[in-house]
Amino acid sequence: MSAEITRRKFLATTATTAAAIAAASEASAFAPQAEPIRVGLIGCGGIMSSHVRRIVARGLPVEFTHLCDVDDHQPERRGIAKAISGFQKQEPQRTRNFEEVLEDKTVQAVIVATPHHQHAPIALPAMQAGKDIYLEKPGSHVFSEGPLYIAAAKKYNVVFQHGSQMRSSPVTESAGELLASGIIGEVKMTKAWNCQNREVRKPVADAKPPAGVDYDRWLGPAPERPFNENRFHQYWRVFRDYGNGDIGDDGIHDIDMARWGLGVTKHPNRITAHGSTIAKQGDRDYPDNMMVAFHYDDGKVLLYEDRLFTPYGYRGFDSGNTFYGTEGYMIFSRRGYYQVYLGAKEKEGPTVPREIRGGAGRGYDEHMDNFLKCVRTRETASCTPEIAHLSCSLVHLGEIAFRAQDVINFDPATETIQDNPAATKLLTKTYRAPYGLPDTI
Template sequence: MASTAPSDKVVVGIIGLGGQGRAHVKSFAGLPNVEVAYLCDVDDKRRSEAGEIVPAAKQVPDLRTILDDKRVDAVSIATPDHWHTPAALLALQAGKHVYVEKPCSHNVREGRWLVDAARQSGKLVQHGTQSRSAPFLQAAIQLLRDGVIGPVVVARAWNVQFRPPIGKSQPGTAPAGFDYDTWVGPAPLVPFQPNRHHYTWHWWYDFGTGDAGNDGVHEIDIARWGLGVDTHPSRVAAVGGKYIHDDDQQHPDTMTAAFEYPADGKPGSPRQLTFEMRLWSRYYPSNIDNGNEFLGTKGRMLLTKRGKCEVFNEKGERQNIPLPDDKSVGITPHQQNFVDAIRGNAKLAADALTGHLSSTLPHLGNLACRLGRSFGFDPEREEIPGDPEANALLGRSYRTEHWGTPQRAQAR
């Protein structure tokens, strides 16, 4: 399944060189026996800046150049969300292993395509929810598995921070040295707009998944991990929208979502995951900006990737629980796990299915807010029964004839 050259050197191409992409460059370049051979971005300036980190790497504007090079073992994808799955599918078709940033998909349907393609290709896909490779969080989740608070019934996740508005703008001319047509890629072509460009793409339906899919997915993933559910929810409810910012962004600045997981008809079997998001506030629950709380029948756990874990028994008494001294959470251990798995020396910490199950939750929360109603969800068929309007939003429209449009989209 995973194979490399006899030297065990892993040759990597980095696709997308914004802030997170440059972090990928630094991280992969620092791993033992890993060569960063390519740097790819549609922005000339970003390619040049990344080239200062790894001067020997080839700078290319088209990801297909990387995929055509048989020396390349793997790609790391840190593009805008709408390119995550299309780029990953092309890479798998070219026989490359894939590290893809969160969320792994722009929508639910793409996530399923990615899971299927990973299985069919025999190549590895690591999802960029790096908490899965953090010893501190791994130890905390193991405590939950061992019953430190009894069976976990409810998991909370929250993302509370201040993100400034993006203002109001009008279509204009793309900056020189920025290939806007390729940036849009397989998404529907719309005119360039200054506040729908670097980073601000997060807040637009066609290109991003809002902050639920951007930052919130980390806490959502930890919540699902701790809750111990390995399927989709069967009920989704959410309220939210643009409560504060009077600007052009489309995704909510406020959301409260609840996901109920299927029960087997016996008492104690249902599970619930809730997510809160406020992008206009610094009033943090339990003094934690992004965090989690797990509620069990015999206590609760407060957990955050910021290095805090507190366990309370059913009387509310704080318990003294030993945990690893290293409380750091970063991309380097996660990418080392990816490289080790390619070499056949480790199991992926966050494979394609893990990424899909976690990424689907912000997609469904966004969808419930957009529709203004709750709905049932079929975990097996990945459909919303009897609701054509909602089902249509589980996927998206694509540019016909564009080379990045997934083949399964063209076949629909």
């Protein structure tokens, strides 16, 4: 883990980094005449479509080498193939096998946007192959995968960018400057929330996989079972075999910002959780509400709450944070907003408007720019495997506390759960052969 640093230095460093990221998009690394970076795409779903469209729209010097997906129809279904066809002369190679992408020595970097359970079995070999990697959130499906990313990125000297885009957002930069000024005093507690009205599907019968789908490869390391529409595209997130529920889907963004605002650079030492299904019965593994509390050695507390049956948010936002200081508090949302409250008095950020709604405030462009710049310069990206692991671990520890229905006492130094063998088993999982992790890192 990274060494302890002061909160003001932590936030000031973050603000400086974000400013550098913004400047980087104008740097020579992105000049039109720059040699294109050869990038393979692994997992051609919705978020990959967003990445491709943004890169294409801004004319960044990228050459897409491969479109890799176990469903042959995804590149067309998501508009990725069409966007690329008007962007570059050479059509990307098509494959269902990510190994073909990694074996191509001309590929410099990969963007991985598969279901969560496939992240580690693809990302670790990618780093071993020397590929720089932009890995969508959450980078790990279970806790034990996080330390492997840290080790692999260091050993193979690759650029690693985790898909926590708010780390690169101008909203985060501006809010960080204000927090670093001490305007709300010392932040002692933060709360992340995720309020959505999620669809819950009724159970349907198993069926044959659709034509053009390598279903065995889609299952990958997950347990073998018949194809079911409810567990496939888009809906896999609510099943533990493939996803991490809402706490690991949208929730990870808000949890990451809660940890950033709290200024903690270690794991928590105690975790409690509660969840239930009170409104939405259906085909899913996760509850429709969850509340988790993470306690730290220095007495600070991070809270997470989701409510997945509400057509309304909180404080006007479906996803957001409250940073509670000794002299005031800040409402912060990755939707592009922050506001400070000091008693009855309000103050707004000093460098940019407090409200930057839409894509301009969510850091997508800046985060990808930072990754591509670092591929050229070999600098460290803005969301390292260490940062990613500290935030993703909260997803896993919160889920473990919920499943164990017990207080989880955790040793941050050894990354072990104390005196709870059943909960300890949930730090990892069994991988179905031959789709597991590399034998060695």
